[in-house]
Amino acid sequence: MVSILDRHDGTLVGSFGGNGRYADSSTGSMRLQWTRKETSAQARWKTANGFRNLSRLTGEYRVDQAPQVTGSDGLTTS
Amino acid sequence: MQIGKLWFRDLALPVFGCCILSFGGSVVQAQDVAKYRVDPSWPKMPLPNKWIMQGIPDLVVDSSDHIWVVSRPRDVMPDENGAASNPPRTDCCVVAPAILEFDTEGNLLKGWGGADYTPGWPALGNPHPGAGAEHGIVVDRQGNVWLSGSSRGDSVQKFTSDGKFLWDFGHRGPRPAPGEKLEPLKQNNQDTDTFPGGVFFFDLDEDAHEMYVVDAKRVLVYDMDTGAFKRGWGGHGIPLSEIDNDPTPPYDWKSGPPPDQKQFAPALHCVHLSVDGLVYVCERGSDRVQVFTKQGKFVTSFFVHPSTPARGPECGGPGSTTYGMCGTTYNLTFSHDPMQKYLLIADGTNDKIWIQDRKTGELAGSIGDNGRMAGQFHWIDGIAMDSKGNIYTGEVDTGKRIQKFILTNGDGVSRLHPHE
Numbered sequence: 001m002v003s004i005l006d007r008h009d010g011t012l013v014g015s016f017g018g019n020g021r022y023a024d025s026s027t028g029s030m031r032l033q034w035t036r037k038e039t040s041a042q043a044r045w046k047t048a049n050g051f052r053n054l055s056r057l058t059g060e061y062r063v064d065q066a067p068q069v070t071g072s073d074g075l076t077t078s
Numbered sequence: 079m080q081i082g083k084l085w086f087r088d089l090a091l092p093v094f095g096c097c098i099l100s101f102g103g104s105v106v107q108a109q110d111v112a113k114y115r116v117d118p119s120w121p122k123m124p125l126p127n128k129w130i131m132q133g134i135p136d137l138v139v140d141s142s143d144h145i146w147v148v149s150r151p152r153d154v155m156p157d158e159n160g161a162a163s164n165p166p167r168t169d170c171c172v173v174a175p176a177i178l179e180f181d182t183e184g185n186l187l188k189g190w191g192g193a194d195y196t197p198g199w200p201a202l203g204n205p206h207p208g209a210g211a212e213h214g215i216v217v218d219r220q221g222n223v224w225l226s227g228s229s230r231g232d233s234v235q236k237f238t239s240d241g242k243f244l245w246d247f248g249h250r251g252p253r254p255a256p257g258e259k260l261e262p263l264k265q266n267n268q269d270t271d272t273f274p275g276g277v278f279f280f281d282l283d284e285d286a287h288e289m290y291v292v293d294a295k296r297v298l299v300y301d302m303d304t305g306a307f308k309r310g311w312g313g314h315g316i317p318l319s320e321i322d323n324d325p326t327p328p329y330d331w332k333s334g335p336p337p338d339q340k341q342f343a344p345a346l347h348c349v350h351l352s353v354d355g356l357v358y359v360c361e362r363g364s365d366r367v368q369v370f371t372k373q374g375k376f377v378t379s380f381f382v383h384p385s386t387p388a389r390g391p392e393c394g395g396p397g398s399t400t401y402g403m404c405g406t407t408y409n410l411t412f413s414h415d416p417m418q419k420y421l422l423i424a425d426g427t428n429d430k431i432w433i434q435d436r437k438t439g440e441l442a443g444s445i446g447d448n449g450r451m452a453g454q455f456h457w458i459d460g461i462a463m464d465s466k467g468n469i470y471t472g473e474v475d476t477g478k479r480i481q482k483f484i485l486t487n488g489d490g491v492s493r494l495h496p497h498e
Binding site (some may be wrong): 018019020 | 118
């Protein structure tokens with residue numbers, strides 16, 4: 001598993017992956033938004049199967065509550 | 079004949095059931111080719127309930143093109159099932175049930191079975207049976223699931239598709255007590271009443287209501303409704319009375335293919351029936367496939383990559399740091415064209431699928447290689463094909479996965495009949 005932490009306070013904001021041998025085509029999960037002001041481009045992680053859309057880069061570096069749905073790992077994904 | 083790799087993990091081979099075209103009196107052999115490409119997004123991940131698959135010794139495709147997979151739960155290692163403890167030691171995973179049903183899109187439809195599921199479940203009471211656990215699977219036309227076990231005291235059991243127990247084939251040998259020190263089994267190829275080491279591979283002839291079992295150095299046929307013995311034979315069709323009960327002698331694999339011999343060279347690692355009523359037996363101890371009529375008359379045999387050691391002292395098992403595995407014929411499936419022109423043979427030693435003409439044994443191509451990436455194999459053990467010609471494979475040891483190879487036929491679109 002890859003865990004995504006806030007660099008300053010260590011808050012867990014998301015994760016992707018899991019134990020196994022397969023290319024995992026599900027959407028990576030991130031329960032908090034990672035935003036900055038100057039761009040609205042989306043951050044994407046490419047796997048063997050496609051893209052992971054984990055977060056939007058829309059504002060200054062701050063963590064916002066994002067519109068969420070529950071992910072398979074109990075976290076939520078935007 | 080055109081054979082070649084087109085790009086990553088693609089295989090091109092003469093299309094199954096290739097047609098003959100006539101132009102102005104000249105006869106032209108159409109050279110359309112079948113092409114396969116691994117589908118890295120099959121099956122869909124993650125599985126529900128944090129399930130993780132284990133060693134896959136066998137898988138089959140049923141009449142609805144659903145893929146039934148045997149996943150041996152007791153292959154699980156401590157670093158794989160941390161979520162099963164209370165409290166969970168790790169975020170993932172929990173070992174999946176033994177019987178898993180997928181559709182061609184990779185959705186998991188059903189899962190049931192596992193240690194102690196029934197009183198006769200394979201390797202009952204053994205927490206670490208290794209390869210001597212759940213093994214062969216067949217799904218009949220009614221959708222019932224038949225499962226064999228390959229430990230002492232095991233047999234074949236029949237279930238509904240939902241996992242309700244229906245019938246036990248019997249013919250069980252004694253089941254060892256927990257912790258009992260076991261002596262090696264001695265062959266008795268004349269005994270048709272019991273399978274002391276369990277049943278590894280079997281197949282059904284539903285029209286004749288017969289079950290075919292391969293065991294030691296013989297093929298045995300039983301009534302699939304009553305379990306009554308009907309007939310049997312040995313290598314090259316010799317009668318059961320002429321089969322010896324001795325270990326098969328080794329040979330010098332560096333000096334040539336395995337020697338031809340009348341007796342089968344175990345392990346017999348598959349049995350399948352073709353559309354034209356022939357019986358195909360994987361003779362892994364000779365890198366060979368032998369073919370018979372249903373009455374046991376020998377028809378033909380052919381080698382599969384026979385430069386690979388088939389048996390002898392230089393054969394390693396799971397975890398061996400000295401030698402790799404031996405033998406090239408782990409299992410096979412038939413191509414999906416009406417005449418089943420080709421055999422697709424799973425070779426867990428070379429980690430390839432060999433594609434050979436079913437009648438002549440001529441090599442037409444291969445898929446895969448040793449490795450952990452999509453389209454590669456580690457100990458491929460199971461193989462099956464759906465009605466569209468897509469291939470499904472299963473891997474054991476630390477491979478522990480299933481893969482799908484899509485018949486693209488050159489344009490990325492699967493077709494019911496690729497030669498149309």
